[in-house]
Amino acid sequence: MTTSALTSATRRRRPKRQAGWRGLIYIAPxxxxxxLFFVLPVLFTLWMSLHKWPLLGEPAWIGLRNYTRMFTDARFFNALGFTAHYTLIVTIAIFAVAFPLAIFVEKQRPLVSLYRTIVFLPVVVGLASASLLWVWLANVDSGLFAPLFDMLGLTSGRINLLAKFDTAFLTIIVMVVWKIAGFTMIILLTGLQAIPAELTEAARIDGAGRWQRFRHLTLPLMRRTMALALILSVTGSILAFDQFYIMTSGGPQNKMISVVYYIFNQSFVSFNLGYGAALSIALLLILVTLSVVQLWLLKVGDERP
Known part of the structure; x- marks a missing residue:
């Protein structure tokens, strides 16, 4: 190769290298x-999980004993089972409310902006604040639900909705749906609005009814958007803590202790910081696995050119 050719090739590679360094500079912050806020804390948590780490005193190296302890911890598996049950129920409930709402507010109709605002308003309320609000609403003496249900004949007298597992669980589900459905609605709404109107009109002209258009056109084109909403909903439900801590304190009879609540108890009530760190790493692995599975399912069925 001649000297001029080498010089030309070097000049062509130089802008690419400069662009690469520029890109690294942009993403450096x-x-x-x-x-700082994710990798290092995870590494430190992993280091803690390999120790018996008291709140006061020197930590002692115990290797994998915290992890082997998990497999014999019945309360941990009870928390996992309750969290899975809660995640399944609340995710179905959120989608059952959010999808029809997204379809309703997607159409141009009078006051549609007002409807969107009203549905989305609970999202801006913090989960802890929403939990405190619903604790007041469910209060027997000063709340709204107890006298309202009694007046409507739904209960015989005023009852404490948070005193029994079934009513407390239902109250929390309704509160979370009220709080989160607006956010999921917005995500689904963006997916609906991204569907080309020409495709819907062509399907209608070809004689496809509403259900056929929804099944064969809307759902396939909404798959990626729905997957995003599903991942956010499942992850948020598995990490649920505020509503159980504030509204029921894990009761009644400690039947409403989620995984994060159990990690909190082990770490900051029993002061087993090392075991709490091991539980946190296990929960992180569960979340990563679920996200990978959902992303893999998202790719299944993709049409390749």
Whole structure:
């Protein structure tokens, strides 16, 4: 190769290298934040999980004993089972409410902006604040639900909705749906609005009814958006803590202790910080596995050119 050809090739590679370094400079602040607030805490938590780490005193190396302890911890598996049950129920309930709402507010109709605002308003309320609000609403003496249900004949007298497992669980589900459905609605609404109107009109002209258009056109084109909403809903439900801690304190009879609540108890009530760290790592692995599975299912059925 001649000298001029080598020089030309070097000049062509130089802009690519400069662009690469420029890109690294642009993402450096984000990488620093991720490293500082995620990678380093995870590594430190992993280090803690290999120790018997008391609140006061020197930590002692115990290797994998915290992890082997999990497999014989019945309360941990009870918390996992309750969290899975809660996640399944609340995710179905959120989608059952959010999808029809998204379809309703997607159409141009009078006051549609007002409807969207009203549905989305609970999202801006913090979960802890929403839980405190619903504790007051469910209060027997000063709340709204007890006298209202008694007046409507739904209960015989005023009852404490948070005193029994069934009514407390239902109250929390309704509160979370009221709080989260507006956010899921907005995500689904963006997916609906991204569907080309020409496709819907062509399907209608070809004689496809509403159900056929929904099944064969809307749902396939909404698959990625629904997957995003599903991942956010499942992850948020598995990490649920505020509503159980504030509204029921894990009761009645400790039947409403989620995984995060159990980690909190082990770490900051029993002061088993090492075991709490091991439980946190296990929960992180569960979340990563579920996200990978959902992303894999998202790719299944993709049409390749």
């Amino acid at each position: 984000a990488m620093a934040l991720v490293t």
